């Protein structure tokens with residue numbers, strides 16, 4: 001896996017929301033849950049997990065919307081830019097301390113390599129998959 005740049009930087013479509021991560025990614029994967037499908041308007045969301053304590057987000061248009069995954073006792077708070085609609089990152093109540101960046105908002109995406117697929121039970125039949133990623137019907141078992 002290629003090394004991520006440091007810092008990892010990114011922004012929304014209009015540029016009103018920007019972020020910077022002074023640290024390494026801790027997780028890279030694709031989520032096929034039905035909420036990600038609606039939010040991204042496609043079959044899945046590619047996400048990069050980073051520690052919340054090293055993520056700095058700026059921009060007054062940052063808004064959020066909470067979702068609950070079916071049969072999963074946790075809420076996901078989805079941050080997005082209210083000016084242009086870009087999803088930026090999510091935090092999951094069951095996984096405190098980690099922020100999941102929407103990979104498409106990262107400036108340099110060349111190093112990203114999803115190694116895990118989650119909620120594949122919800123994936124539409126036409127969804128592409130990542131050959132080298134471990135697949136989970138829902139979420140991996142908790143440690």
Ligand SMILES: [Zn+2]
Pocket residue numbers: 012013014015016017061081082083084085086
């Ligand atoms: Zn924006």
Ligand SMILES: [Zn+2]
Pocket residue numbers: 031032033034035036037045119
């Ligand atoms: Zn999802």
